[in-house]
Structures are given as C-alpha cells and as structure tokens.
Amino acid sequence: MSPVSLLLLVLPLVSAQTYHWGPCPTPKVQPGFNLQQYLGRWYEIEKLPASFARGQCIEANYALRGDGTIRVLNSQFYKEKVRTAEGTAVVPDLREPAKLGVSFSYFTPYSPYWILTTDYSSVAVVYSCTDILHIFHVDYAWILGRSRFLPPQTVNYAKQLLVSEGINIFRMKATNQTGCKD
Ligand SMILES: *[C@@H]1O[C@H](CO)[C@@H](O)[C@H](O)[C@H]1NC(C)=O
Numbered sequence: 589m590s591p592v593s594l595l596l597l598v599l600p601l602v603s604a605q606t607y608h609w610g611p612c613p614t615p616k617v618q619p620g621f622n623l624q625q626y627l628g629r630w631y632e633i634e635k636l637p638a639s640f641a642r643g644q645c646i647e648a649n650y651a652l653r654g655d656g657t658i659r660v661l662n663s664q665f666y667k668e669k670v671r672t673a674e675g676t677a678v679v680p681d682l683r684e685p686a687k688l689g690v691s692f693s694y695f696t697p698y699s700p701y702w703i704l705t706t707d708y709s710s711v712a713v714v715y716s717c718t719d720i721l722h723i724f725h726v727d728y729a730w731i732l733g734r735s736r737f738l739p740p741q742t743v744n745y746a747k748q749l750l751v752s753e754g755i756n757i758f759r760m761k762a763t764n765q766t767g768c769k770d
Contacts, residue, residue, distance in 0.1 A: 615750075627658075633730075688703070
C-alpha cells in the first residue's frame with residue numbers, strides 16, 4: 589500500500605485530534621525540571637482538542653508510586669458523570685527529566701509528555717507530539733493551572749511560548765471549569 593493511501597486510512601482515526609504536515613516541532617523544555625515539585629493536582633485551562641478529554645472540570649493528579657513510576661489520575665465531568673482514568677508516567681531518560689512518557693493502558697505505548705515550562709506553583713505548559721509515517725504529526729498541548737482559572741496574561745504567556753516553539757495553537761480551546769465541585 590502506498591504511504592498516501594495508508595494516510596487516507598488513518599486520517600479519519602485522528603480527525604478528532606490536531607494533525608499537521610511535516611515532522612514534529614522540537615520545542616525546548618523546562619531546564620532542571622523538578623518532578624517532586626510538579627506532583628499534585630493540575631487543572632486543565634486550555635488545550636488542543638483530544639478525543640479522550642471532551643468534558644468539563646478536567647484535572648489531573650500526579651503522585652509517585654513505590655516503584656518509582658508516577659500515577660496519573662485524570663478526571664473529567666462528561667455527560668452528567670465524573671469519569672476518571674488512571675495512567676502511568678515515567679521518565680525514560682534521566683538526563684532529560686522534563687520529557688515524560690504517559691500511558692493509560694498496558695496495550696498502548698508511552699506518549700510523549702514534555703513540560704515546556706512551569707513555575708510549579710501556578711502554571712505549566714505541556715506538549716505531546718507523535719510523528720506518523722514521517723509525513724505528518726499529531727500533537728496535543730495543554731495549559732495547566734494549579735487553580736481552575738488563570739489570569740489572562742498568564743494564559744497569553746503560555747500561548748506565546750507554544751507559538752514561539754513552532755506549535756500551531758489555532759485549535760486551542762478553553763476547558764470549562766465553571767460550576768465544578770470544590
Ligand atoms: C460550563 O459549564 C457550566 C456547568 O455545566 C454551564 O452552565 C456553562 O454553560 C458552561 N459554559 C460553557 C461556555 O460551555
């Protein structure tokens with residue numbers, strides 16, 4: 589099968605995601621990333637659309653497990669219910685501590701989870717990109733906050749950082765964090 593016909597087969601599968609021609613951008617990540625300080629709860633402020641997180645009140649909680657892996661507990665309010673998903677994050681290469689991998693099932697490979705910047709106490713910018721057939725790439729980006737709402741200047745700063753790293757944020761959307769419990 590030619591690469592183009594293969595591409596036509598896979599495109600519908602990824603149409604809920606954001607895909608672009610060409611290889612993944614290679615953004616800089618947070619220097620000297622400190623995982624310990626990053627643990628805990630983060631609220632999703634804005635993101636590039638992802639089929640697995642369409643709901644409201646989206647948040648993620650990161651905690652160290654005894655085996656050194658990181659437990660990722662995602663939760664969202666979708667279709668009248670709180671839905672949670674537990675995953676695992678790892679640091680595949682200790683020389684690059686800001687480049688995590690996250691997986692939500694034994695059967696799926698780790699997806700990149702790169703912390704481009706964070707101050708640990710208010711905002712984090714996370715990027716994930718996967719090359720497909722060296723023809724195009726699928727990417728996700730998240731602006732996370734330690735609170736459900738961030739000042740617009742902080743959100744703009746995060747977006748400008750993504751843009752300056754060559755990431756297309758045209759489809760970026762705010763996550764609804766109004767009327768959430770707690
Ligand atoms: C956000 O969610 C609240 C509570 O479900 C709802 O009342 C509100 O209309 C939503 N806002 C938007 C912009 O969708």
